[in-house]
Amino acid sequence: MKRDTFGAIDIGSNAIRLLINYIEDYEDGHVEYKKAAFVRVPIRLGDDAFLRGHISSAKIEALCDAMQGFSALLRAFGTHDYRACATSAMREASNGGQIAELVRSCSGISIEIINGETEADTIFAAGGLKETLDPQKTYLYVDVGGGSTEIVVYARGSKVEARSFRLGTVRIFSGAEAPAEWLHFEEWLREVARTWHPSGIIGSGGNINKTHKLLEKKSRECIHAKELNALYNRLRAMSVAQRMEQLYLNQSRAEVIVPALRIFTDVLCICQIDTILVPRMGLADGIIHELYRQYHHLL
Missing domain, CATH: 3.30.420.40 (ATPase, nucleotide binding domain)
Structure with missing residues (x-):
């Protein structure tokens, strides 16, 4: 070894x-x-x-x-x-x-x-998902960050479309997002749904990872739309302090988890998708996977 x-x-x-x-x-x-x-x-x-x-x-x-x-x-x-x-x-x-x-x-x-596309590609490469997803189906890779949301469309095992939107958890919580960006986001999703008919979401980012834990999901167990919507409605009815006290979230997470779930529930609803797979991989994981592959290739 x-x-x-x-x-x-x-x-x-x-x-x-x-x-x-x-x-x-x-x-x-x-x-x-x-x-x-x-x-x-x-x-x-x-x-x-x-x-x-x-x-x-x-x-x-x-x-x-x-x-x-x-x-x-x-x-x-x-x-x-x-x-x-x-x-x-x-x-x-x-x-x-x-x-x-x-x-x-x-x-x-x-x-x-x-840029956003490089970010999404790097994270996706870390998950080993190409070996586990059905190559005959279409998936949306959705990474919700603090400042932007990256969405990549994978059809038949290959990337066919990618977009980055200036919609992120910190931006939304701060009230700094542009209403027009939400319109562009939703219009693009409707076009993706008509063209590619995605069957599932691969969710990435700290907030969907935390959501997976809050729902007590096992590794590789999907989140269903009904579960996510119920949690979203529960959390947005609570104050930040209540989220911290009742769910043991730190202040930063308690502030931004609701904007993140708003984005994910929008994608689920517009594209009529029922499941989110959460590999719990982030940009840092992807960077390390890429570094190792580069190093191993040079040996």
Whole structure:
């Protein structure tokens, strides 16, 4: 058995995350990804980016502090390689490029600001879903983040369409989304439903992962539309404080889970889909899978 160590940093609109994995490669070709460390810091870059168009000095300082800590952890675990990716908030902030340079100067970590389609492709690649989904059916891969929602249409085992919408949990909670974006979102979904007749959703993002746990689902067990609608109606009738007290959610999650479920219930309803498969994989998982494949290919 051979063991390698890789790291990934996901700089999202709601939180930034560091994931370090041990990857064990056995002689029979079997590969196991084992979590060595995971750190999540809810800096909420989107609060600034979506309302003001730039990220404030206070949040920049918090980001630099976190990235310096992440850099130390990457060294301590002896990672072979890592990659740091930033998504919607950094894409839209007028000072996103300046922040990336500042982070590189203070921590040594280079940030890659990626587009929505790259983000969705990277996450999807981590789930091993191509081997489990029916190649004769069509699926919607739906990733709901803090600043944007990425949807990829997979038909007959291949990607046929992809769109990124400026609808995300932090953006909606902050009241920074444009009403016209909801119209574009729903019109596009209706066209996808008419053209491709999707039979299921693959759900991605911290909020659908938490929903899967709240519904006490087992691994690979689907969420049904009726269950999701019932939970959505229950949660939106509660205050943030009640969600924290009764469901043991942290404040950040208690604030953004309802906007996330609004997006998922919209997709289910418009496309007349009944099930959501939740592989519980995120951008950081996808980054590590890609790094390992690149490293293994070079050997």
